[in-house]
Amino acid sequence: MKLIDGKALAAKMQAELKVRVEKLKTFGIVPGLIVILVGENPASQIYVRNKERQATAIGMKSSVLRLPEEIEEVELLNLIETLNNDDTWHGILVQLPLPAHISEEKVLLAITPEKDVDGFHPMNMGRLWSGNPLMIPSTPAGIMEMLREYHVELSGKRAVVVGRSNIVGKPMAQLLMMADATVTIAHSRTKNLSELTRQADILVVAIGQDRFIGRNDVKEGAVVIDVGMNRDENGKLHGDVDFEQVKDIASLITPVPGGVGPMTITMLMEQTLRAAERKLK
Ligand SMILES: Nc1nc2c(c(=O)[nH]1)N[C@@H](CN(C=O)c1ccc(C(=O)N[C@@H](CCC(=O)O)C(=O)O)cc1)CN2
Numbered sequence: 001m002k003l004i005d006g007k008a009l010a011a012k013m014q015a016e017l018k019v020r021v022e023k024l025k026t027f028g029i030v031p032g033l034i035v036i037l038v039g040e041n042p043a044s045q046i047y048v049r050n051k052e053r054q055a056t057a058i059g060m061k062s063s064v065l066r067l068p069e070e071i072e073e074v075e076l077l078n079l080i081e082t083l084n085n086d087d088t089w090h091g092i093l094v095q096l097p098l099p100a101h102i103s104e105e106k107v108l109l110a111i112t113p114e115k116d117v118d119g120f121h122p123m124n125m126g127r128l129w130s131g132n133p134l135m136i137p138s139t140p141a142g143i144m145e146m147l148r149e150y151h152v153e154l155s156g157k158r159a160v161v162v163g164r165s166n167i168v169g170k171p172m173a174q175l176l177m178m179a180d181a182t183v184t185i186a187h188s189r190t191k192n193l194s195e196l197t198r199q200a201d202i203l204v205v206a207i208g209q210d211r212f213i214g215r216n217d218v219k220e221g222a223v224v225i226d227v228g229m230n231r232d233e234n235g236k237l238h239g240d241v242d243f244e245q246v247k248d249i250a251s252l253i254t255p256v257p258g259g260v261g262p263m264t265i266t267m268l269m270e271q272t273l274r275a276a277e278r279k280l281k
């Protein structure tokens with residue numbers, strides 16, 4: 001078994017992004033990312049702080065707008081509209097989850113697709129599915145980078161994605177399909193799931209259940225990508241894959257933490273930079 005080191009790859013990519021940022025600045029463009037956080041979800045607070053820090057570290061302009069939990073939906077929509085028309089921001093993102101009284105659908109629809117660096121706007125989702133992507137959701141984009149870095153052959157291979165979310169499962173399946181893999185999407189209601197996952201040359205698991213995939217669910221030599229982040233009663237983080245059970249069966253496997261997670265934020269920086277670079281054309 002070999003470990004896929006997401007943390008190391010993210011660090012390497014950040015160094016490359018820094019060079020691209022400096023180059024863009026010589027043309028008078030400072031790439032800018034603005035992050036909107038509504039409420040005080042502790043995990044979200046950490047993620048947005050990390051986004052701001054990483055953006056600043058690679059030389060981009062970045063800011064976090066912290067809004068009260070009780071903010072009205074219309075106020076948030078108006079704010080997004082203002083940012084859509086502000087040239088200093090090339091990327092706008094709203095940290096999820098949102099409070100229950102705010103419609104996620106309406107909010108994602110309000111961000112102009114050209115600045116939607118999360119790639120969650122229906123137009124960006126549609127463009128990805130039609131094979132002409134503009135913005136790609138950063139978790140699956142990061143996974144594709146990891147597969148490239150570790151020279152995983154995808155063409156003609158059997159890929160199984162466990163999980164059907166708009167953020168991970170669906171875009172992941174499409175990206176693997178665009179790389180000529182034969183893709184199956186499975187989920188919590190799939191019958192005989194294990195029979196399916198055991199056929200996978202590449203297995204991506206994003207189902208949100210602690211150590212759901214065990215030794216009997218994985219084919220010998222498979223590449224296993226674990227998107228899960230589940231905290232146990234002692235606060236220890238585990239993936240959706242039982243790493244101890246699967247590590248000697250897989251040829252390559254991502255750890256949790258230190259696998260997919262770190263790549264997610266770095267790919268967000270890449271999308272933002274790309275949005276700013278489009279201003280040159
Ligand atoms: N608007 C968005 N909201 C959310 C997204 C997103 O991409 N856009 N994804 C997640 C949260 N997320 C980024 O926002 C995120 C989560 C976790 C990590 C990460 O690096 N995880 C570490 C472990 C961290 C820990 O110890 O708790 C790892 O896996 O190594 C990065 C980004 C939901 N919301």
Ligand SMILES: [Mg+2]
Binds near residue numbers: 212213214
């Ligand atoms: Mg099991």
